[in-house]
Amino acid sequence: MAKTTEKNWWGRVFRPADSPVDDRAPASEIEDDVPRAMRIAGAWSWRLLVIAAALAVLIFLVVQLRLIVIPLFIGVLVSALLTPFIELLTRHRWPRGLAIATAILGTVAVVGGLLWLVIWQITREFSEVQQRTAVSFNELKTALLQSPLHLTETQINDFIRDMLATVQNDSQTLLSGALSLGSTLGHVATGLFLAIFCLVFVLIDGRGIWGWLVRLTPMKAQPAIDGAGKAGWFTLTNYARTQILVASIDAFGIGLGAFLLGVPLAIPIGVLVFLGSFVPIVGAVVTGIVAVFVALVYNGWFIALLMLGVVLLVQQIEGHVLQPLLMGAAVKVHPLAVVLVVAGGTLVAGIPGALFAVPVAAVINVMFRYIASGAWRTAGLPSPLVVGDAIWRTVPTERRALKPLQPRHAKTAPETKGTPNA
Numbered sequence: 001m002a003k004t005t006e007k008n009w010w011g012r013v014f015r016p017a018d019s020p021v022d023d024r025a026p027a028s029e030i031e032d033d034v035p036r037a038m039r040i041a042g043a044w045s046w047r048l049l050v051i052a053a054a055l056a057v058l059i060f061l062v063v064q065l066r067l068i069v070i071p072l073f074i075g076v077l078v079s080a081l082l083t084p085f086i087e088l089l090t091r092h093r094w095p096r097g098l099a100i101a102t103a104i105l106g107t108v109a110v111v112g113g114l115l116w117l118v119i120w121q122i123t124r125e126f127s128e129v130q131q132r133t134a135v136s137f138n139e140l141k142t143a144l145l146q147s148p149l150h151l152t153e154t155q156i157n158d159f160i161r162d163m164l165a166t167v168q169n170d171s172q173t174l175l176s177g178a179l180s181l182g183s184t185l186g187h188v189a190t191g192l193f194l195a196i197f198c199l200v201f202v203l204i205d206g207r208g209i210w211g212w213l214v215r216l217t218p219m220k221a222q223p224a225i226d227g228a229g230k231a232g233w234f235t236l237t238n239y240a241r242t243q244i245l246v247a248s249i250d251a252f253g254i255g256l257g258a259f260l261l262g263v264p265l266a267i268p269i270g271v272l273v274f275l276g277s278f279v280p281i282v283g284a285v286v287t288g289i290v291a292v293f294v295a296l297v298y299n300g301w302f303i304a305l306l307m308l309g310v311v312l313l314v315q316q317i318e319g320h321v322l323q324p325l326l327m328g329a330a331v332k333v334h335p336l337a338v339v340l341v342v343a344g345g346t347l348v349a350g351i352p353g354a355l356f357a358v359p360v361a362a363v364i365n366v367m368f369r370y371i372a373s374g375a376w377r378t379a380g381l382p383s384p385l386v387v388g389d390a391i392w393r394t395v396p397t398e399r400r401a402l403k404p405l406q407p408r409h410a411k412t413a414p415e416t417k418g419t420p421n422a
Contacts, residue, residue, distance in 0.1 A: 059348060062348075062349070063348065063349065066349060066352070067187060067190065067191060067194075068194065070191060070349075070352045070356075071191045071192070071193075071194035071195035071197075071198060072194070072195075072198050073352070073356050073360075074191075074195040074198075074199075075194075075195045075196070075197070075198030075199040075202055076198070076202060076236075077236070077240060077356070077359065078107070078195075078199050079199050079202040079203050079206065080233070080236045080237045080239075080240045081237070081240040081241065081244060082100075082103040082104070082107065082199075082203065083203070083237055084237060084241065085099075085103050086099045086100055086103050086203065089102065089103075097204075100200070100203045100204060103203075104196075104199070104200070104203075114271050114274075117267050117271070118267055118268045118271050120267075121265060121266070121267045121268060122265065122268060125264050125265065128264065129264050129265065129298070132264065132297075132298045133297075133298075136297050136298060141153075141156060144156060210229060213229075214226050214229070223376040223377075224370075224371050224376045226376075227370055227371075227375065227376045228366075228367035228368075228370045228371050228376075229367070231366050231367060231369075231370040232363040232364075232366050232367045232370075234366075235362055235363055235366045236359060236362075236363050239358075239359050239362055240359070243277070243278055243280075245322075246277060246318060246322050247273075247274045247275075247277035247278055248274065249314075249317075249318070249322060250273050250274070250277045250284065250314055250315075250318055251270040251271065251273045251274035251277065252270065253310070253313075253314040253317070254269065254270060254273045254287075254288070254291055254310060254311055254314050255267060255269055255270025255271075255273065256270075257307065257310030257311075257314070258270070258291060258294075258295070258307065258310075261295065261299070261303050261306055261307055261310070262299060262303065263291070263294060263295045263298065263299055263303065263307060264294070264298050265294065269287075269290070269291050269294065272287050272290060272291075273287045273288075273291070275287075278355055279342060279354045279355055279358075280338050280342065280358050281335055281338050281339055281342070282339065282342050282343075282354065283354075284315055284318070285315075288308075288311035288312075288315065291307055291311055292304055292307050292308045292311060295307035337361075338358060341357045341358055341361045342354050342357050342358065344357065345357025345360075
């Protein structure tokens with residue numbers, strides 16, 4: 001009876017004290033007695049813990065090295081944007097060095113022109129904005145006096161006086177803040193230099209850099225990594241082109257609406273919308289609120305409502321026309337996923353995290369999908385991409401090759417000559 005009972009898990013745990021069975025049960029029997037669901041859950045659990053630990057270490061290193069990682073990301077993103085233009089020039093028999101120099105100088109000229117327009121309009125309308133600010137302050141003061149709060153003019157003046165006294169008393173804090181600002185400006189200048197440095201070298205020798213990185217990986221994994229990198233680069237270039245086109249349309253629409261409604265600082269508002277559009281969904285909402293707030297402060301409720309209508313119209317056109325048309329309905333990321341990715345990037349790395357969260361997530365998604373598809377197993381080279389795809393294609397599309405690719409010798413490292421890059 002004892003032996004029969006000990007054949008199951010309950011019998012071995014609660015067996016009689018005089019049982020002759022040895023306490024050392026074989027490992028195979030113990031493993032067999034663990035429920036299959038528990039074994040699967042345990043296997044998944046320790047693997048997920050290892051992956052989570054590796055991701056935590058990676059995020060920690062990125063945050064600690066942010067002064068290097070952020071300029072590198074900026075350089076790669078801008079190079080992905082400039083690569084199609086450089087390839088266009090080289091196809092027209094421009095020397096590659098001259099094409100790269102033209103693209104970089106053209107980008108600097110465009111950015112400098114936008115900054116000049118912003119500064120020009122701010123200086124041009126400074127006196128008018130100052131007068132409107134005084135009028136708006138007086139209107140706010142009158143509204144507070146007539147509000148249910150029953151504030152008096154003396155209380156409002158005392159509150160303003162206390163604020164000025166606090167600023168004067170905290171001059172030492174402000175001085176340390178100025179020193180911190182100087183340090184921050186130094187970091188910004190260093191980061192700008194690193195970004196330009198990375199941009200130039202990625203454009204000049206991106207294929208060689210990618211080939212060197214691929215050769216650092218195990219030989220058996222090189223075809224998969226090479227193909228995934230090419231798919232990710234293809235996605236990044238299309239994402240950059242699409243986002244800058246959408247941002248330009250948003251900025252033009254909202255800036256033109258602000259100009260026609262007589263809202264001051266229409267050009268700075270348009271530039272702000274352009275920059276904010278690179279953070280999908282969240283950036284458009286924030287910059288739209290800023291535009292409506294400026295209209296409310298300087299033009300009143302009626303113009304603010306009209307400005308709100310302009311912002312909503314532009315965002316509806318973007319969400320229901322531009323995004324499906326340019327991105328493609330099949331590859332459109334769900335808005336909830338975008339918001340969560342942007343929120344996570346902001347939490348980890350602030351504004352740069354919000355800027356790079358979506359493209360990084362898109363590239364990682366495409367790379368993992370390529371590796372999981374197993375297309376790299378049939379040949380040493382990845383599946384060919386459709387070169388003539390339209391701009392809205394953000395995920396590489398496979399096509400049937402006329403001639404099958406010949407598999408490479410197992411001991412031969414894959415070439416990186418076809419890596420899409422700068």
